[in-house]
Amino acid sequence: MLCRFKNAGIFTLGKHDGHPFSTDDFLQCIDDCGHLTTPSYTIIRNSPYFSTSVSQSLQRHVKINSGDTVKTINTLLFDLDGTLIDSNDIIIASYAHAYRTHLPDLVMPRETIIDNIGPTLETIFSRYAPDVAMVERLIASYRAHYTAHEATYHTLYPDVHIVLEQLKRDGYNLAIVTSKYRDAAMPSFTHYELDRYFDVFISLDDVTYSKPDKEPVLKALEQFDHVTGAIMIGDNPTDVQAGKNAGILAAGVGWSIKGAAALEAVGADVIFRDMNHLYHTLTLWNKEVTPEHEKET
Template identity: 25%
Template sequence: MKAVIFDMDGVLIDSEALHLYDFRVFLNKHNQSFTSDELSEFVGLDKNIFIERLQKMWKPVNQLPSIEEITEGCKYPSDSFQDILFPHVRFILSHLKKNNIKIAIASSSPYDIIYKMLSVNNITSYFDVIVSRNDVQAKKPSPDIYYEALKRLELSPHDCIVIEDSSVGIQAAVNAGLNVIALKENRFSVDQSKANWIVNDLIEAWIKISEVFNLTCSD
């Protein structure tokens, strides 16, 4: 039995652009000016790491908003899950199931957000394992979330492929000894060089998975 482990944000749903848009609005409100490269550094970060990095970059530091204000200003765009589901999600999930490939999520988002996304898009039944930020202490790029996914899948790293998009997510998977497919990101300056393969979409991801697992693409 083999498995594919999906990140959620930027892989199953196109939430990164909304995150950065809301982040830009928040920064403009507080007269903060970040370059595109600086904004890209926040892609895929756990909430606590996100806030820590923002605190270090805020100028002047004595005008830094409270944690509550930052959290509210950059809150998750959770009302649009159907609108931001990536094309071909159901295609790849159904093809994995047809080939008896286990499917997991390993996401830095909290459980309630993950389950809401799956429920709204009616894809919960595809997933055998769901691991969230609630399940581990150390967040990506720590490999802990992928170690936990492997433990629940009862599989070794060489039997699994991860689909990621952010540099911290890719690093987490690599740190866990996993092979990684990166969904190419053209809008932000994201370092995906540590991924084993870079693809344009989830159909290309399925083709690559078929090659690695020696499956027939048409199955």
């Protein structure tokens, strides 16, 4: 059972077997989260995962706290690879190629490569290379292999275009915050025409410190004229940590190659099961935020 958004006064629940929650399931999650605000109530009330008895019990446990500062979320910051574009196979293959080429005696299981996905190439290769010159050679081999094979290895995750189109239509501020350099990120980004949705693109070229540092997130937020509330969305623990370090909400994606547990472990406020769940959750949240709350921003 997932119980998230608890630090923001909201949570969503989900069970992978698709069965409705029992009243005991619900009450246990209430105990875990402490209390519910009105947005929490609406999301659960409208969820197909809850039985009627849970919905009725819910009405007796909602607590409206006048001290809550519930804000409209109007700004979404997305990681790129592993979040919108499934490039995991080419990333793993490029790491393996670089290690085989320059560190042939290094034992590097696929699972270890997956664990290392997220930070910059410099950060990862520095863990295994004996000197800076070797780091540079590893990076060059990685990029050469990635560039040569990128087109045949990546694809969009389901419903990315549909949901981004909806979010754009609804007026959200949309930004990409990636730990890639711009020239490495742009080919797949423009190939799928994602550039038509995003007004802001923050890459490694734009910052001194990469995720999990807060700088890339704050840099993205600075580009927008009006931010009421924001959420960082990504597939990697560093995405979640960057959002948290910047003082905004942070979401993980359930399709992360590292698994939802790795994102929950670093404090993800919510795990989105898929892109449609993302849109549905944000829509319900914002629908329940009153004008009074918005005036407090």
